[in-house]
Amino acid sequence: MAREKIMEVRDLSISFKTTTGILNAIRGVDMDLYRGETVAIVGESGSGKSVTAKAMMGILASNSIVNSGTVKFTYNDNGGESKTVDILKMSKNEIRRDINGKHIAMVFQDPMTSLDPTMTIGKQITESMIWHYKTPKAEAEAKALELLELVGITDPEKRMKNYPHQLSGGMRQRVVIAIAMACDPDLLICDEPTTALDVTIQARILELIKDIQVKKNISVIYITHDLGVVAKVADYVDVMYAGKLVEKGTVDEIFYEPRHPYTWGLLSAMPDLDTRDDRLYTIPGSPPTLKNEIKGDAFAPRNKYALNIDTRIDPPMFKISDTHYAATWLLDDRAPTHDMPPEIKGRIERMLKEENK
Amino acid sequence: MKKYIAERLGTALVTILVIIFVLFAMMQLMPGSPFNDEKLSRELIEKLNEKYGLNQPIYVQFFKYVKNIAKFDFGISYVINKNISINLMLKTRVPTSMRIGLQAVSVGAVIGLLLGIIAALKHNTFWDNLTTVISVLGVSVPSYVFALLMLYFFAYRLGWFPLLYTKTEPFRSSLLPTFALSMFTIASIARFTRTEMLEVLDSDYMLLVESKGISGPALIFRHALRNALIPIVTVLGPLVVGLMTGSLVVEKIFSIPGMGALMTAAIQANDYNVTIAMTYIYSVMYIIIMLVVDLLYGVIDPRIRLAKEDSGE
Numbered sequence: 001m002a003r004e005k006i007m008e009v010r011d012l013s014i015s016f017k018t019t020t021g022i023l024n025a026i027r028g029v030d031m032d033l034y035r036g037e038t039v040a041i042v043g044e045s046g047s048g049k050s051v052t053a054k055a056m057m058g059i060l061a062s063n064s065i066v067n068s069g070t071v072k073f074t075y076n077d078n079g080g081e082s083k084t085v086d087i088l089k090m091s092k093n094e095i096r097r098d099i100n101g102k103h104i105a106m107v108f109q110d111p112m113t114s115l116d117p118t119m120t121i122g123k124q125i126t127e128s129m130i131w132h133y134k135t136p137k138a139e140a141e142a143k144a145l146e147l148l149e150l151v152g153i154t155d156p157e158k159r160m161k162n163y164p165h166q167l168s169g170g171m172r173q174r175v176v177i178a179i180a181m182a183c184d185p186d187l188l189i190c191d192e193p194t195t196a197l198d199v200t201i202q203a204r205i206l207e208l209i210k211d212i213q214v215k216k217n218i219s220v221i222y223i224t225h226d227l228g229v230v231a232k233v234a235d236y237v238d239v240m241y242a243g244k245l246v247e248k249g250t251v252d253e254i255f256y257e258p259r260h261p262y263t264w265g266l267l268s269a270m271p272d273l274d275t276r277d278d279r280l281y282t283i284p285g286s287p288p289t290l291k292n293e294i295k296g297d298a299f300a301p302r303n304k305y306a307l308n309i310d311t312r313i314d315p316p317m318f319k320i321s322d323t324h325y326a327a328t329w330l331l332d333d334r335a336p337t338h339d340m341p342p343e344i345k346g347r348i349e350r351m352l353k354e355e356n357k
Numbered sequence: 358m359k360k361y362i363a364e365r366l367g368t369a370l371v372t373i374l375v376i377i378f379v380l381f382a383m384m385q386l387m388p389g390s391p392f393n394d395e396k397l398s399r400e401l402i403e404k405l406n407e408k409y410g411l412n413q414p415i416y417v418q419f420f421k422y423v424k425n426i427a428k429f430d431f432g433i434s435y436v437i438n439k440n441i442s443i444n445l446m447l448k449t450r451v452p453t454s455m456r457i458g459l460q461a462v463s464v465g466a467v468i469g470l471l472l473g474i475i476a477a478l479k480h481n482t483f484w485d486n487l488t489t490v491i492s493v494l495g496v497s498v499p500s501y502v503f504a505l506l507m508l509y510f511f512a513y514r515l516g517w518f519p520l521l522y523t524k525t526e527p528f529r530s531s532l533l534p535t536f537a538l539s540m541f542t543i544a545s546i547a548r549f550t551r552t553e554m555l556e557v558l559d560s561d562y563m564l565l566v567e568s569k570g571i572s573g574p575a576l577i578f579r580h581a582l583r584n585a586l587i588p589i590v591t592v593l594g595p596l597v598v599g600l601m602t603g604s605l606v607v608e609k610i611f612s613i614p615g616m617g618a619l620m621t622a623a624i625q626a627n628d629y630n631v632t633i634a635m636t637y638i639y640s641v642m643y644i645i646i647m648l649v650v651d652l653l654y655g656v657i658d659p660r661i662r663l664a665k666e667d668s669g670e
Binding site: 057059062092093096097099100101102105106108109110113114115116117118119120127128131132163165166176179182 | 480560565566567570580583659660
């Protein structure tokens, strides 16, 4: 089956005007997403992962400046015809009318604050159907009930009349997912959907999103810093650092054959039952401030494998396989060969053993 | 909701009872009596005391007083209009003050809300700054300054309105005082609306609403304003009472026969009955408005409306 590309981001660069100057949040990001597949965007706070997602949604804050780039989104409009638009070229009103809720929906990080406290659950779910498609109220309510069942909420008739404060965090996140699914979107963006939830609920919410994805054949973008989540849900992983993509590949490539020192660091920082060291590894230093022009590789100051050239020229994306790319000079033919740090190697071996059990 | 209303009503009644009691106690604690006249003989004073029931035990007097005040019967004025029933004195004054006050509050609330919403939506633009300037002016410039300015321009110079309040043209002549009084309300409501709207517009749930594709008036009124309204109603409540019970200075400037003027006259003349009547009316109005505010909370905010039922689950 031919893969149908639904999102293509090219050379996206976004800055923010702040009181202390211009902040270059995203500095040239490329990204692809195909129908029915899942991409996880991974990175530290401030790496630009949320901004990338918001750009796709057209809900960037008002102080943002798009310096360059295209965000091409392909969807089937009402007539069933395939249509491709550049979201960055659309006006806010056009995006609200044609894209938001209808074709791209979003699940936010904190379910405790992301529902309107003065509106019933039922109304919040039916609102976008009535808004976009003028669905008759009874029909919209019937669909809302279906959706509440789909997201695993018991006693949906009663819950329709409830207000957000009467629901627990896990239930609220299910409601947020139901709201997102109301108009059968093509793409669901999940911005750290489980970060604010109890660990026991996290797994269930992830399962739920996966289930829905399979049932409705939609694409999902996960934004997360939790590699555990990535391992569970993603087909592809994009690793971001300081507003740039540093490594991208299939989930296996990222977990078992990581090539970028930053990815090594992220994997080492993942807690693991078998690590012999009592202390959890952390990447030394902190991400650079994006207010100044960054010369060379942004990760160089924290990278013990940094080369001389890293301080001068930003590395391009080196191709490792058809799906696997990494932006590090270590992959250049002239660079000294470096193996992965031994801690990572040990961990990967353990992971593989687990897998084969 | 029923439980909530009953609870609020109960609190309001208890508060009124406390006020009635305090007013009575103050009256008893005040030195002297209405018949402190050297020319009156002892027998005459006793007779007068008997006539007015002042020789009865305190608790009998108290219950009589409670009975009368509950019926809004405040007795007669001693000084200002000798032996005239206070109810008669209040009959035209209370409605006049209340009407002008309500006009001022309505104008103030509507304009204030609109200004606040515009300022929040056009954050950090010319409109936002303009609203801030209006707010600062409205809060810091006393209403009589506005009253005098408006009198000068609109009544004296342009002749659009009468200079003074007249009973023959009760609406047209009340417009200038209405606007003079509403400036403060406009300013404070605009300021609060702006702050609250900015906070709500910045919230996660508004981002979710936007991500659903909702825009325009539905976004602003159905979602943002409704959430911003809760704190605004709190501010509006006391403003309503303040305006409805009449403003001293503005009533004087436009020579409006309202409550404000009577209140000062009563205090200056030591006309206890009138003072008590006014204090009582003022308190009851305050309590009623606060009750309405509390009920409005329940209507606007389901968390308050449903709080009791939830805890019962």
